[in-house]
Amino acid sequence: MQTRKDILTEEIIAHVVRHGLSDLSLRPLAEAIGTSARLLIYHYKSKEALLGEVLDNMQTRLRQSFATLLQTPATKNERPLRLFWDWAVDKKNFPYLKLLYELQMLAARSPATYGQYLQRNAVHWTDLIAQALPEAERTTAMTTLVGAVFDGLFLDLISTGDKQRGRQAIDHFIALVDDARIVRANRTGAPAANVAPRRKK
Numbered sequence: 042m043q044t045r046k047d048i049l050t051e052e053i054i055a056h057v058v059r060h061g062l063s064d065l066s067l068r069p070l071a072e073a074i075g076t077s078a079r080l081l082i083y084h085y086k087s088k089e090a091l092l093g094e095v096l097d098n099m100q101t102r103l104r105q106s107f108a109t110l111l112q113t114p115a116t117k118n119e120r121p122l123r124l125f126w127d128w129a130v131d132k133k134n135f136p137y138l139k140l141l142y143e144l145q146m147l148a149a150r151s152p153a154t155y156g157q158y159l160q161r162n163a164v165h166w167t168d169l170i171a172q173a174l175p176e177a178e179r180t181t182a183m184t185t186l187v188g189a190v191f192d193g194l195f196l197d198l199i200s201t202g203d204k205q206r207g208r209q210a211i212d213h214f215i216a217l218v219d220d221a222r223i224v225r226a227n228r229t230g231a232p233a234a235n236v237a238p239r240r241k242k
Contacts, residue, residue: 046084053095058136083197099137125173130204
């Protein structure tokens, strides 16, 4: 059974998904969701604590959603990174991820205010990326590279709304990684695992 605080958290999440985080303050927020700033303080103690709980809640939702994706049997030739991209741009997940990218921009401008949330977000995000990579490639360098590519493409999507271009770019990046994997395998004599057959264009 949901508590009053659970219901408030749901309403706050819905509000920040629609309106963003940059102008968030307790009194207008309380008015928008039909409650009082005093009640928000009672439940969350402070604006900072409220923001922390809201962001943690969104992170939990994303992790649960991604765990469900990982448990879904993959069809032949589906690549984990492409599945990760398709999951991220799905209408159920995109609004939450877009909000977390807004948090990155806010943290860059006001690290004292938002830096702590950004650090937690970065750790969770790195974990998700690592889960989408073959086990042998879950290195810090590879996870950082994939994260940087994904960040750039996701920000491009936020700016342009062009999902198809992002999907094509992800496929191209996967092909580049596959080519590098084959070259590396040829040098070492090891099997080039996790390389899918190229699709005919």
